[in-house]
Amino acid sequence: MSSRHRRNWYYPLISLSVALGISVGTPQTALAVPWFELLMRGAQIVQLSNISDEQEVQLGKQMDRQLVGREFQLYRNARVNRYVNRVGQRLAKNSTRPNIPYTFQVVRDNRINAFATTGGYIYVTTGLLNATDNEAQLAAVLAHEIGHIAARHTIKQMREAAIAQGIASAAGIDNEALVQLGVDLAIHRPRSREAEYEADRLGVETLARAGYPQVAMIDFLEKLRNQPSPPAFLSTHPATEDRIARLRELIDSPQAGS
Numbered sequence: 001m002s003s004r005h006r007r008n009w010y011y012p013l014i015s016l017s018v019a020l021g022i023s024v025g026t027p028q029t030a031l032a033v034p035w036f037e038l039l040m041r042g043a044q045i046v047q048l049s050n051i052s053d054e055q056e057v058q059l060g061k062q063m064d065r066q067l068v069g070r071e072f073q074l075y076r077n078a079r080v081n082r083y084v085n086r087v088g089q090r091l092a093k094n095s096t097r098p099n100i101p102y103t104f105q106v107v108r109d110n111r112i113n114a115f116a117t118t119g120g121y122i123y124v125t126t127g128l129l130n131a132t133d134n135e136a137q138l139a140a141v142l143a144h145e146i147g148h149i150a151a152r153h154t155i156k157q158m159r160e161a162a163i164a165q166g167i168a169s170a171a172g173i174d175n176e177a178l179v180q181l182g183v184d185l186a187i188h189r190p191r192s193r194e195a196e197y198e199a200d201r202l203g204v205e206t207l208a209r210a211g212y213p214q215v216a217m218i219d220f221l222e223k224l225r226n227q228p229s230p231p232a233f234l235s236t237h238p239a240t241e242d243r244i245a246r247l248r249e250l251i252d253s254p255q256a257g258s
Contacts, residue, residue, distance in 0.1 A: 053100050053119075056155065060119025062179045063186065064103070067117075071187055075106040075126050084124060087135060088142045092120075094209035095143075096202060097150035104142065112224065116145040117186045118154040133223070136216035139207060144217065147202030153195045157185050193238045200243060204250050214251045218244055 051059070068074055075081070081104075088104035102120040107113075109125040116122045122145045124138075132138045148154065158181055191199075204214045225240045 051155070056152070057100055057119035059179070059182065060103075060117050060121040062175075063117045063182045064105075064121050066179060066183045067123075067186070068105075071183070072123075073108045075108040077106070080126075080129065081106055084129070084138070084142075087139050088122065088146075091139060091143050091146055091206050091210050091212075095146045095150050095206045097146075100149075102146070102149070114141050114145055115186055116148040116154065117182060118149070118152070118158075120149055122146065122149065131224070132220065134216075136207075136212045137220040137223075139210065139212045140203065140217035140220050143203035143206040143210075143212075144199045146206060147199035148191070148195065150202055151195070151198050153191055153199070154182060154185065157189075157191065157195075158182055161185060161189075196238050196243070197246060200247055201250055204247060214247075218247050218251075221247075 084106055085104045088102060092098060092102040100120045102122065104122050104124070106129065107123050107125045110127040110130075111125055112127045112131050114122070114124040114128055122142065124141065124145075128141060129138065132141070158178065161181055162178070200217070204217055207214045207216065221240055221244055225244075
């Protein structure tokens with residue numbers, strides 16, 4: 001059989017297998033969507049999960065435009081921003097994904113929080129900065145968020161949400177809807193327990209390579225846990241005690257500094 005003829009049947013087979021995989025995972029959606037649309041939706045979702053680094057950075061930039069000024073205000077203190085960026089860049093170059101640009105921004109908000117979107121965009125609140133006792137604790141928070149970026153957790157989360165919400169269609173994924181989905185996920189929806197544990201693991205490894213004490217991540221979690229009113233974001237993460245226990249195991253393991 002010629003290579004041209006092989007291609008003619010091979011590509012439809014790939015699309016069919018993708019569509020079948022989605023229909024097995026979400027049987028109710030499969031019943032409601034015409035077969036051809038489901039097939040094309042599968043192809044578009046594959047494209048989302050396989051976007052290039054450059055495309056991911058551009059997506060993060062678009063999400064940043066939606067977030068800044070609409071969802072929150074940035075803290076315009078040059079000295080503080082330089083400090084956070086210096087710590088963040090030191091960690092980023094020692095992460096498992098140092099080949100993309102990282103943007104660290106401080107949000108004017110007294111609540112203790114930090115989050116990452118995609119393409120290297122990471123945010124920390126002024127409340128979190130005030131809660132840290134030292135640079136190592138700030139580094140621990142940033143390393144955890146860099147872990148989310150390194151593992152592309154937002155992209156994976158967007159892929160799952162796009163399937164569930166039917167954003168992808170035969171015409172492709174609407175860019176505006178995709179950006180809005182990413183913003184919604186960043187602000188309102190918690191990540192999975194597995195994603196949080198993976199970010200912790202990648203974070204302590206990055207801390208070690210960057211020369212920060214890994215125990216700083218445990219120290220900061222213990223400090224937050226012991227506050228009279230623990231920060232709200234902790235309720236969307238795995239139980240703090242479980243995170244601390246896992247972190248102790250990671251730090252004590254021979255691979256802790258790898």
